[in-house]
Amino acid sequence: MTEPLSADELERRLRAIGVERYHDKHPFHRRLHAGGLNRGQLQAWVLNRYYYQSRIPLKDAALLSRVDDRAFRREWIGRILDHDGESDDSGGIERWLVLAEGVGLDREKVMALDGVLPATRFAVDAYVRFVRDMPLLDAVASSLTELFAPQLHEARIAALLANYDFANERTLAYFRRRLSQAPRDVAFGLAFVRREARTRDQQEAAMAALRFKTDVLWAQLDALHFAYVEPGLIPPGAFVPADRRAGQPPLSA
């Protein structure tokens, strides 16, 4: 049996996964921050990412449904409350809808998941199933992309404010709020993984789970890039930006 890593070494390797594979390295993401997306591409990003946002409480409830420890549940349930809010006027999902309206999307159509790319659904649904079905340690480890999120959100707020007319404190409130929520959430998840991943096999599984999660995020940007940037081949049924609606090439072009 291979020797287990120290908890510090495990954490170092988990953080290295972010350096190597987090979706801030994706070309689509670089364009987003550099101000290189047009309105339709921004809308496609916000719409597709809404699907991800809308599934997060279900993912967290699936995780909750597997936890025997009351103290753990009490901590984790805060994620669902953060996302759903206390009324339809509050919570992370609502803040994402405000962003959607800010980039010119219709709130009702977004909520109806009208035009979300199939590849977005496949990736996000794979994440929800992973959290529901895999060992609890793996499920928690898959949430650790939050280690990398605050830095990204900080950069994103600055980049979007600098580069896009729609950006203001109201439309970017989702990211601003996550700056304080994510570190609290991730501290709990990281401590759990450091403590519970005792054997080397468990540690490798935790790292694989985090890699899997970076794949889930990366695949979503691949799909956006393919459909809306290059080659720009929008799949049947998916959102078509206004500037592509006239003179749109047929799918076979």
Added chain:
Amino acid sequence: MTEPLSADELERRLRAIGVERYHDKHPFHRRLHAGGLNRGQLQAWVLNRYYYQSRIPLKDAALLSRVDDRAFRREWIGRILDHDGESDDSGGIERWLVLAEGVGLDREKVMALDGVLPATRFAVDAYVRFVRDMPLLDAVASSLTELFAPQLHEARIAALLANYDFANERTLAYFRRRLSQAPRDVAFGLAFVRREARTRDQQEAAMAALRFKTDVLWAQLDALHFAYVEPGLIPPGAFVPADRRAGQPPLSA
């Protein structure tokens, strides 16, 4: 296709299921309320029912993980918060542990699920799986035994206070609190089933789900009765009351 029932007729039939099959009719339950259980039998009831209590938040989280509607989730999440409480000193599970101590059980052993009957686990686990896997309408309908619970809890508080030394407002706080929680919860679930069970097939499925749930409750009392009353054949590994520990007949007797 058979005509759907009116919502009122559906509700009437759901309530009739309680009259016919709710576990207050079980001989073990009648003994409990009549003061006919000895200390060991009471302990066995409280211990096994703890397993059910401990799974309820997991069942509710499994249901939550399937609900797209934020307003629904906001309502349902209250059940988990009620059970888990805001700290280890509050919540329904804690109140059940206070009851367990009241009947002379060791809190830690109860929480470790030491000696819970296998049949209790099978029945309760079947309930959690049902809620996780069946259509949402069926999952919600299976919660409607709460239609029958307040009346039972009211009678139980009076009966236990009259018949058992351990009973007082502190040890019975679980039931007292459910008198106000259950009607609020069930109003939401009943309205959902009345509204969403539109076809006759859906209505029959909702009734079958409620019957299934009454089976889950009934089977738990069957197992208690068999092991601790008549014939009193305690399965290997299950809780053995103090008065059965000396001169206990071998399992093959």
